[in-house]
Amino acid sequence: MADVARAAGISTALVSIVIRGVPGASEATRQRVLRIADELGYVPDQRAQKLRQSRSRVLGVTFELQQPFHGDLVEKIYAAAGQHGYEAMISAVAPSRSETTAVNALLRERCEAAILLGSELETDELTRLARRLPTLLVARHTDLPGVGVVRSDDTAGIGLAVDHLVALGHRRIAHIDGAGAPGSSDRRLGFLQAMAGHGLQDTADVLAGGLTETAGAEGMRYLLGRPVPPTAVIAFNDRCASGVLDVLARQGCDVPGEISVVGYDDSRLAKLPHVQMTTVSQNAAELAEAAVTHALALIAGRQPEEVVLTPRLVERATTGPVRP
């Protein structure tokens, strides 16, 4: 910046004014400074900027590197944050990189708030984090005071899937759940409630699953081994449903002729033209927008609340009427 000022024969303060685009410089100098800055390849040092401003204008986001739905969310969060004059700083979670590591990286960056996607953080760690910084959980339930939540109504979402299948004539419906994953118990509950609502509590079948294709595949193989397999399967998420579909395809089982399959998330996987998965949409864009808005509200000092969005069923090609 000093170089630019020297080259233009003005003070650094004026360069700063031009670079930030705030009023206080003549049109002539403005042009000249911008030209010189470009020639010198000057890019403002973000660290110094943030350091000077009391507010960093950065939202920290942790996400799971290999979850397509998280990828969708991250993309939308970038956009939503940008629209509100904020920047998103992402920190990945992976088998070899714990959530604690990811969160600490954000902390050191002095984010104004932390948005945790599908966090599996322990209660005490979460409490500690929330004491330091406005914290927002996306797609996970918690009763912890001081922690904001943005999620869609998982119980209702699975209900939509059940209603849809029952309307198609299905009665023997299985649910491959998410084991201990966030949202898993809500979805399991929603499944059982909805089935009971249709008087189908006796044919409701819940299987321990997981968030990966592998979990779905194992679950489906197990179900096919049953004396009387279900006619429809609701998976915990799209990845899990992918595994289910894959096993069915290999077994030569017609989908949806013999077995209907419903996923969850409406992630990239469900939208693939050759998959066309019926799924429950959490609407990544809406979720991301709500998360950013709520995070900003927390930063502004508002009390954390629980924002619950209504999911929507997206009917595609993996569900159909039960075969008579």
Next chain:
Amino acid sequence: MADVARAAGISTALVSIVIRGVPGASEATRQRVLRIADELGYVPDQRAQKLRQSRSRVLGVTFELQQPFHGDLVEKIYAAAGQHGYEAMISAVAPSRSETTAVNALLRERCEAAILLGSELETDELTRLARRLPTLLVARHTDLPGVGVVRSDDTAGIGLAVDHLVALGHRRIAHIDGAGAPGSSDRRLGFLQAMAGHGLQDTADVLAGGLTETAGAEGMRYLLGRPVPPTAVIAFNDRCASGVLDVLARQGCDVPGEISVVGYDDSRLAKLPHVQMTTVSQNAAELAEAAVTHALALIAGRQPEEVVLTPRLVERATTGPVRP
């Protein structure tokens, strides 16, 4: 930091010494400062640290949010960077977030080097970037001076796949390529060369594809429509191969009984227990380690070079002898 110093009744300089763990403080104060810092929840402000030190010790990484292989690489880069005392700062590329945006975000963070995974940046933009900052391309070819390259030998990699299939008796082999994607032309060339090497230039079939499941699925459907379909397919990457496998499963086509399929990358997708895809491994860990090492060499002022790793064929369950 000032709070900690006040609470401990010492200067901020001494707190700094303790926090950084450098010699210059008595054991007693060291303990006390650490305890107080912990109580107050003090975390050093990374921006101020980096600002003060001339070196930021940050490696910038751009990656594609929805490419499982990039996910694998990012995970390994985090680890490799950490081992060398560096930190990785990731910036995602997605349909709604261009590579230019991603790179600019890194620039403003004053990374010491940029590692671009599978970049599709234009030549002039790349040149401009490389002038500002040590730049390293991973899994992409370039002749640009001043730009480092770490990649595996794509031509040889596809050669391995061809050799493997030919050894199994296949003669009609198709390659669904990556269209304009980085590495695509090398792999196409490798395919044609290897086929010609076996005297099979007349049955070598190259199809325009892409990097997604959709591209693979479309390509495979097209191939199945042929009067004489190939007995084996080599896809541009694992995602593409996934689409191929999916279409085959739906058509009730036995893999590898009727058609063998080979992917590329050995990403998460290929390793799924129910998929067990034969694929060419670029060895994410090795590639990541080489990328970080080379990036550090560039930072140290060494000239950029092209590091070419040798790929390896991972035989799993999607390839088998051609049916007589």
Next chain:
DNA sequence: CTCCCGGACTAGAACGTACTAGTTGATCTC
């Protein structure tokens, strides 16, 4: 007893920016 040495600690200047509180000179107003 004096001198020196080394360990423990501190004052204060950087790092690159933003921002407050100015200064300057020209134009406007009556």
Next chain:
DNA sequence: GAGATCAACTAGTACGTTCTAGTCCGGGAG
């Protein structure tokens, strides 16, 4: 023509660290 007003610009401080160049004090050597 004097004062007010305004646009255009600048000096200098602050942000939270690190780091250089010290200060201070106790004890061992001569």
